[in-house]
Amino acid sequence: MRGKVVRPSLYLCFFFAVVFFTAGFSLSGMAQDFDSWVKDFKKEALAKGIKQDVLDLAFEGVEPKSRIIELDRKQPEGTLTFARYAEKALNKTRIAQGRRLYAEHRGELEKVAKAYGVPAPYIVALWGIETSYGNNTGGFDVVTALATLAYDGRRSEFFRGELLEALRILQEGHITKKQMEGSWAGAMGQNQFMPSSFFKFAVDGDQDGRRDIWTSLPDVFSSTANYLHTSGWKKDERWGREVVLPDGFDQKLVGLEVQYPLRAWNDMGLRLPGGGFLPVAGMSGSVVLPDGPGGRAFLVYDNYRVIMKWNRSFYFATVVGLLADQIAQ
Template structure:
């Protein structure tokens, strides 16, 4: 749906948008005329297109944020410490109680447990505190006009125009993140048009200020992407000595009884639950970090946001909201993130050694993790695919 960290940064700031060069403005206005013509062909009202497009200019800050690369990678523990705080847990528990009647009603209708709805709410906008200060139409139009992801954002622009056209919100009030994520659940315009719901029956779908609409929309989306309220998201587990790390991957699915037979246990050492479901083992911080057994609802969270860290944080926060304890694993005292320059160096050295990471870009994606795992296997190291400073020193010959 969007990059959460960039969205929160953008939402927490009141932006002033710089002017653009006259030539760029003229070219943009010509491009907008094409948008207007296509909008009319799609059946959008002329008044909607006038209110949304007249005087519109590209937002330079949006392009800056779209191209920004983080200086440091975020470690699993750093991510968790930032998003699952004691203050957020306390506040989430209070809101879970305060809105219990509404949340229970939504849960009965859509089959999504209240604690998860509150966890998503907390993760996305800190319970509605930071819903975004960028004009959504302007932001997505800027990104649609830009060549990098023009097709995707042009489609999002027409979804945004449709939302205005249907009267759900005025153009001036349609605020969101720099990438167009909107409201308290941070829906992209296409997610809104596909799943937003009128929870209070007033004829509008208001995910900005109306909690019945916020919760019903989030629950409707989750239910449509496979949420199962008879299951949880997953749990922290303990792996046995000699565990085959090749099986620690979201692509590997085994029945809980199979993981039990392989020696996997709950984090406290107790047996795994007896249930007729499958799960996958993941190691978000490598072999030295915590291990998790995750189920089908974890996949649904990953559909909401493709970050494993995000999905684990939502699940963990939802557990803490109902009184479950902290993780058994503890953050290493000497943990430090990799600098982007270090990741580029690591990628270049892996490529030179015959382990293909693709073009070095300073980002740790599937190709880099695969190359790291292949290097680890070739050198007798635990093949967890997790890049560390120690691994980089090994590649440097240190």
């Protein structure tokens, strides 16, 4: 569950405004230091097998972007409740578009689902939540984003490694530099893989010799399914379901660390939203309350934990499951 975010004071807002305002006037000095950093990085990249022509093309015109650093350090102003998050994520347009795209690409999706043992609605749901079905992939040049964050120094080692992996993607010809767009943090393509995840999970679904998670839907679908399959997806189980808790439910029973068989949860008074009993199945589940006591309750299974390997957020995993249910209808 996401922790509460403290709203910054007016003094801190003014302080950071001054910092970023000043940064706008010192980019020439920043760029000068950046040039030295790039030279050192290129030496390392060459030593690790990146070709000179790839480096020259990748870093052509690349400069540090203060906007990327600002986004990395930015604190959201207040806490978004799950109720509000779900309302925004599960709007009628996204649900309708998901159903339409599922029908439009059913042949390819079902082929991928059969190959990886992951039902197609979950593939479509992750696509929808991550990038609104490919319509919002971030728009940042990935090399610029990763180079800026590696140069910034706060998490330099991590982003330096991701930058090297991004260069390998270019060197192997999976995508062009111009097409390699993603989030400000370097998450790429229609399913928002970091470069290191790309090499672990991306799949050449259309068998054209490239793993193109930017423009090839067979590659996007296969890569998403491969991630879930590799992470332990159980093909005959669902993610979970919404439930109603009995009055006086023991809050010590809430959390992924607490698991009981469905029959035990039935005995403890958990019911479906319409008042019915939970289905009889030989699986275990855990109760999660994304908004805490008094909010919506969900009984979730092992596949929910798999979704959380993709993004360790109760909010995210729950809306992916709910959207998959809506798309499947």
